[in-house]
Amino acid sequence: MRALPLRLLLCLLLAMQLSPAILHAAPTPGPVLSTDQEQRADKLAHGLRCLVCQNQTLAESNAPLALDMRKLIRGQLAEGKTDAEIMRFFEDRYGDFVRYDPPFKPITWLLWVGPFALLAVGFLVLVRTLKRRTGARAPLTADERARAARFLDSGS
Numbered sequence: 782m783r784a785l786p787l788r789l790l791l792c793l794l795l796a797m798q799l800s801p802a803i804l805h806a807a808p809t810p811g812p813v814l815s816t817d818q819e820q821r822a823d824k825l826a827h828g829l830r831c832l833v834c835q836n837q838t839l840a841e842s843n844a845p846l847a848l849d850m851r852k853l854i855r856g857q858l859a860e861g862k863t864d865a866e867i868m869r870f871f872e873d874r875y876g877d878f879v880r881y882d883p884p885f886k887p888i889t890w891l892l893w894v895g896p897f898a899l900l901a902v903g904f905l906v907l908v909r910t911l912k913r914r915t916g917a918r919a920p921l922t923a924d925e926r927a928r929a930a931r932f933l934d935s936g937s
Contacts, residue, residue, distance in 0.1 A: 812859035825854050825867055830881050838881060 814822060823840060829850065831842035839847045839854075850871070857867045868880070877883045885893055921929070 812855055814855060814858055818855075818858045821864060822851070822854050822858055825864060826851055828868070828881055829854075829871055830879050832875060832879065 826840035827838045829839045831837045831839055831844055831847045831850075833844035833846050834842045837847075839850050853870075854867060857870065862870075871879050877886070877889060883889045883892060
């Protein structure tokens with residue numbers, strides 16, 4: 782009778798010891814790629830955004846979705862698809878946001894042109910303000926000159 786609780790305890794300890802290894806098993810490797818295909822996969826993974834992290838590329842992210850997306854890239858490369866076809870696949874599936882360098886389209890023109898337009902507007906405002914300052918100075922009147930001279934002569 783005493784052996785049963787001891788056996789249950791040992792089984793429970795064994796299960797607890799093995800569970801992290803089972804839960805965090807290494808991802809199944811994708812298809813075997815040539816060196817050229819590996820470089821293309823890495824380039825594509827650096828050009829796509831992790832949709833979970835959003836500030837990391839697929840190559841940098843360890844999110845499960847990023848792992849799945851890298852597997853998709855590798856699988857499509859093994860099928861012989863071009864880089865453009867793979868990028869189009871991800872754009873069709875997730876939209877232009879998935880790319881780290883979004884294409885120049887009517888939807889994204891503000892993203893590309895906006896910073897330069899804001900810089901130009903800021904420059905124009907600065908030039909206009911500086912012109913107003915230089916043009917706004919009127920010559921001193923005789924009373925103002927006398928007051929300035931007294932101020933300078935007094936030393937304070």
